[in-house]
Amino acid sequence: MQLHEMSIDAFQARLATGEAEPLDWWQTCRERIAAREPEVQAWEFLGPEVEQVPAEGALRGVPVGIKDIIDTCDMPTAWGTGGYLKSDGALVDAAVVTLLQQQGALMMGKTVSTEFAYFTPGKTRNPHDISRTPGGSSSGSAAAVADGMAPLALGTQTAGSIIRPASYCGIYGFKPTFGTVSMAGIKPFAPSLDTLGWFARHIEDICTTYSTLTRAPAIEALPDLSGIRVGVRSLPGDETLSADVIQALRQAHERFEQAGASVFALPLDIRFDALVEHQKVVLAYEAAQSLASEYQRHAHQMGPTLVELIQQGQALTYARYREGQIATAELRQVLSRSFEEEVDVVLAASAPGVAPRGLDATGDPLFCRAWTLLGVPCLNLPIGQGEQGLPVGVQLIGDRYGDDRLLSIARTLMRSPAG
Amino acid sequence: MQLHEMSIDAFQARLATGEAEPLDWWQTCRERIAAREPEVQAWEFLGPEVEQVPAEGALRGVPVGIKDIIDTCDMPTAWGTGGYLKSDGALVDAAVVTLLQQQGALMMGKTVSTEFAYFTPGKTRNPHDISRTPGGSSSGSAAAVADGMAPLALGTQTAGSIIRPASYCGIYGFKPTFGTVSMAGIKPFAPSLDTLGWFARHIEDICTTYSTLTRAPAIEALPDLSGIRVGVRSLPGDETLSADVIQALRQAHERFEQAGASVFALPLDIRFDALVEHQKVVLAYEAAQSLASEYQRHAHQMGPTLVELIQQGQALTYARYREGQIATAELRQVLSRSFEEEVDVVLAASAPGVAPRGLDATGDPLFCRAWTLLGVPCLNLPIGQGEQGLPVGVQLIGDRYGDDRLLSIARTLMRSPAG
The missing domain is CATH 3.90.1300.10 (Amidase signature (AS) domain)
Incomplete structure (x- = not known):
């Protein structure tokens, strides 16, 4: 090697x-x-x-x-x-x-x-x-x-x-x-x-x-994934996924089943659908505050997307920001209960598809926003292939502070021979 | 003036x-x-x-x-x-x-x-x-x-x-x-x-x-405090309070009642008693990480209490840290439900008593640790007097993101004539 x-x-x-x-x-x-x-x-x-x-x-x-x-x-x-x-x-x-x-x-x-x-x-x-x-x-x-x-x-x-x-x-x-x-x-x-x-x-x-x-104990692979419950759920939902991503998710699904895991569609409370919007609010509101000094001195040198974000954040009310934070705190607990009771790991889209053409933009973080807001651990698996053989990943998501469990499952999965 | x-x-x-x-x-x-x-x-x-x-x-x-x-x-x-x-x-x-x-x-x-x-x-x-x-x-x-x-x-x-x-x-x-x-x-x-x-x-x-x-709306005083429910509860509990603090809490209690509020002893779940210890763990664990670079270069110039804290933090396991974080996330929701259902503001000790003599230490933050960990808004009211007429405050505590409500109640209270 x-x-x-x-x-x-x-x-x-x-x-x-x-x-x-x-x-x-x-x-x-x-x-x-x-x-x-x-x-x-x-x-x-x-x-x-x-x-x-x-x-x-x-x-x-x-x-x-x-x-x-x-x-x-x-x-x-x-x-x-x-x-x-x-x-x-x-x-x-x-x-x-x-x-x-x-x-x-x-x-x-x-x-x-x-x-x-x-x-x-x-x-x-x-x-x-x-x-x-x-x-x-x-x-x-x-x-x-x-x-x-x-x-x-x-x-x-x-x-x-x-x-x-x-x-x-x-x-x-x-x-x-x-x-x-x-x-x-x-x-x-x-x-x-x-x-x-x-x-x-x-x-x-x-x-x-x-x-x-x-400084936590080393992450060990499990003997196999029998008994592991994999809930499939992207945020936003599956109806928005491209063919490349559906294909990558299917590959991951099959590989989990071959390793002994059970895979099912994870039902999530309708309130989870609001998280993408809450994430945008929290991001804009906080960025406008955090970069207040940089904006004050360098706004004329900043790229237009950043200026636009900061101005959006300045226009948001504290009440709207607070609404997003309060809803998120509640849903973090709801998701933790789901991890306690019904699912070991969530399988979800990482991105809308393969890397877009061009260097003038970096693609859309849509499928990551809700999970980032929830604060849960997320791992991209380089598992799929899209057009021209370009990579398409999927993400595995664990419970807040359940990183060791998530990594252990991923390590076991990726050691298993691909289907 | x-x-x-x-x-x-x-x-x-x-x-x-x-x-x-x-x-x-x-x-x-x-x-x-x-x-x-x-x-x-x-x-x-x-x-x-x-x-x-x-x-x-x-x-x-x-x-x-x-x-x-x-x-x-x-x-x-x-x-x-x-x-x-x-x-x-x-x-x-x-x-x-x-x-x-x-x-x-x-x-x-x-x-x-x-x-x-x-x-x-x-x-x-x-x-x-x-x-x-x-x-x-x-x-x-x-x-x-x-x-x-x-x-x-x-x-x-x-x-x-x-x-x-x-x-x-x-x-x-x-x-x-x-x-x-x-x-x-x-x-x-x-x-x-x-x-x-x-x-x-x-x-x-x-x-x-x-x-x-x-950029939230201005905080207005209420006409009076009738209907306001004041829960008295220090963390750690009332059995640890000094005579000066008990006296200051009583003054605040009376002043609330004179303004029309109802005051009662707030029962809190026994799990809240563990928060002081969790706060110490979270603080030491995170400080050891956050100051890793400063410690690496300047440990020999640091004061002994800081060195001791960082070494304590280095010795803590991630599992212990995580335990504190998970317990806290749960109790934040429990406390929020209490604010929704039974109490508008909590009245608690701010400090163990008047400022200690000497300049070689800054006193004990004991009565603030749990509330800080919970992330709730806390306001010291300069309301009491201890030995030699020295100040003794009490704190009012509101729900997470309920700062406006807390401040509005405090503003109304402090406008009311003292008893």
């Missing part, structure tokens, strides 16, 4: 036996970047060469891409603004940077983000077809991982900024339960929604990163 | 009639600071002189103290570290600074905070007795407002950092519902708990600031 195709645990095993040197993965990724970056354009800034690798840690020698809305001391941060707001180096690294470094990870560089992680695209292209968007807002992180430039990269999700690019780029993308990993040192956009997550090419690497960052 | 004793609305009325000039309040506060700062030591940094006041805004000409964990461009920020971490000026102001300035408020300076808003005290003294602590972590903001150095000052609360100093300093302190005002540009400590709030000498000013920052 090529080094850039290896899993984190496999690399650690090679390090332990002396078959690999601590800087091998870093060098392989640098070479890959040198070859591919002119086409893919995943990086805003490449970090300095690493000279020493920490002696220990679950992520020893693992190169990581850092989304460019995450503060770093020894690399600039520009929040996807193209430079109208730019720090040459933060006073303090974002917490997650230190937490990763303490486990031996190596900071490869800053990956391209849309403007403040909203919709104005950066330069990055989809490695599967460079005439298409990689999705956003974590565009560079998804493209870098999909293209073998880094085995692991950080993203954030406020609407669909991890799951959608993971689906478009054909990789795993994981948004853990809201609040799982500290956002300290990451610019807030809509703080009720903003969640740190990560991309990888292996489900095992998603799991290793989760248990490393939370 | 002296200018420094005036309410915001009264000052706006004088501006409108030409009886006051826009910079009058600023000048009065500067004079007060010049006279009193050597004793009180509320300020970490005094801002530059203001030369022009915005032409409009609900807070036009109102000087505001900014807690020194809140980013500012034209003033340094040192997060209560005494300088081992210090920014000479942030790239972007914290969102709340811009939101206040857009309403015409004037930034007076940065007020003293404990170290990262935890327990290591700054230099500030209690204006009522300079041998005593003003409380913390928002020490300078509370002392400045209590001493007439500013009519309004910002604080943050993660355990009891607004309510406790307000109680010790004999002023109003308001922690709105979690998430009400953006924390963008404010260093996170425990992001599930950290809440921005403010201090004032008038309940009307607490209300004006709330409706200005949320």
